[in-house]
Amino acid sequence: MTPRVPPLDTGFGLPQLNERSREIFRQIVDSYLATGEPVGSRNISRFLTAPLSPASVRNVMADLEGLGLIQAPHTSAGRLPTELGLRFFVDAMLEIGEVSEAERRTIEAKVAGAGIGRSMDDVLGQASQLLSGLSRGAGVVLASKQDARLKHIEFVQLEPRRALVVLVGEDGSVENRIVPLPVGLPASALTEATNFLNARIRGRTLLEVRADIEHARETARGELDSITASLVDAGLASWGAGEGADRRLIVRGQANLLEDLKAIEDLERVRLLLDDLEGKKEVIELLGRAETADGVRIFIGSENKLFSLSGSSMIAAPFRDGRQNIVGVVGVIGPTRLNYARVVPMVDYTAKVVGRLLGEG
Template identity: 80%
Template sequence: MSRQRSEDPGQAYGLSQLNERSREIFRQIVDSYLVTGEPVGSRNLSRSLTAPLSPASVRNVMADLESLGLIHAPHTSAGRLPTESGLRFFVDAMLEFGDLSDEERRNVQTRVASHGRSADDILQQASSLLSGVSRGAGVVLTTKQDARLKHIEFVQLDPRRALVVLVGEDGSVENRLVPLPIGLPASAMVEATNFLNARIRGRTLLEARAEIEAARTAASEELHELTAGLVSAGLADWGDGDADQRRLIVRGQSNLLEDLRALEDLERVRLLLDDLESKKEVIELLGRAETAEGVRIFIGSENKLFSLSGSSMIAAPFRDDRQQIVGVLGVIGPTRLNYARIVPMVDYTARVVGRLLGEG
């Protein structure tokens, strides 16, 4: 399993700057935060260290860690929490990622393929699985262009607008509004529907558009000129713009409302839910993970999407049977995600999804 390091070299600290005692205290602070979300004080730390150390000596080490920007005090007399830079350092330089057990691997394979083998079933189950494992939100990003088409229909709403309904073989349904040209004959909707359905079934959107493009001359002869324009508009509307070519699946938003400890937590989650509603930004961030060779980890304000909510995302791309990247999946949640457990789970789930899609 591979994972990408921090994009900002200014946030990377050398282990040589921390002696063994400093590393142990820093690890204890981070471990406590990941479990409880609460700051930890010098007295509690002094009791949990392997080598005896007085609270005063622990405070001196904590002061050094704070000067390096690795920890901070949320309140004047409180204990310490890791900073986002400290979490990044911990994840990149100190955290050891284990492998999944055979039972966990079997569970992933069974869960992801449990409700059928269509692409939509696989992606929906992968998102739900990751949500359950992380107690965060499971996210999947893929391209709509890869879905196999089953049916298309034009429904006139008024003299100037029509609704185009596109149905995929996986049961997905997409609707778009298209403008109608002036003077369009009443029979044009039926003609356009029949013409497209004779050519798109079983093809991806990209293949269908190529088919229609290749048949443009024949289409002009076979159809009324205005109807031919409607045919082109009906398919083109699905391929214009990067955002329209992407499909985002989010599961488990309600998990983010659990285990709230303070009003600050409630505000953070509210901001995170707002982030998830801003699909364009989520799609853009997940798209960056598609270029990675392995798992990508985004922490807090390293990315503008999470600059207010203080959240993290762990994501990995998945590939088809030709080893082409066709999407990305992952987990979004608070910065105190269980990275050691979730990173290998995301990595393995991505590989299972890719294999199942390739077999489909």
């Protein structure tokens, strides 16, 4: 099944091109995606289905340049697609391929195999690594922490006014939070709060626990004294505290971005992209936009602030849990000359495999 790729709302109306203009524009884009180099009218004229002189090709290229679809990077006669041109190509002309049987087997074996007796983090890490290897870009995964089932919680006093809350998941994951302690907290309160919460959280997801927080608070007031109840309150609240605390971001294959550099400006572009990937908040925000999509999303260059300097692209698709709720995104980040036709179906299929594993978990 061909992945659905809804157009991005950029406010850019798709221009109307005749067949000759579309063919020449496609040749320019195809050449750029294959080589990263500008292509001239003489080379284009050799590959057209209908004979056309280089002079006639140049006239069409001038029209395409006037529409903002192509540009001359320097004084040479060659042309490259602009970011606007790539957006037009993706929305109006991209012919998405199918995932090959060999690629399907690889994705199934690597991603599904990572889930045998291991945690969902292992599955997500393998999905990111796999997409990196198949695309030669950086593989990225954004997932909710709320789907992990909880096993145990422990309050450990560090100082008179501070305690460490340790949350252990059934998949072996461990998270720590520091919470303030109320004045006059008795020594038994930490044990009471630990026992109270452990009786209620085991085997449940963080989402289920959060949905029950208000009820838990009311129950706590009936079973615990007010000081211990406030500690339970702090323990529950701490799991959602902090910027991006309910999200985990996995990035693999950044080194791929350093390969196949064409010029010194490419090295600077990649340096900026690697800096972007260090900014967890911005990457999470962009991937979050893909979560709301009905299908695969493609972001190109300065359409988003994350890639405004590096001129990069991202292809991303959401994945769902057993209840068909969207709980994360898988994707690929790389240069704007990513092989969109090949990478889009791979990202889409990987998202479906991850979702199927979540449904079986």
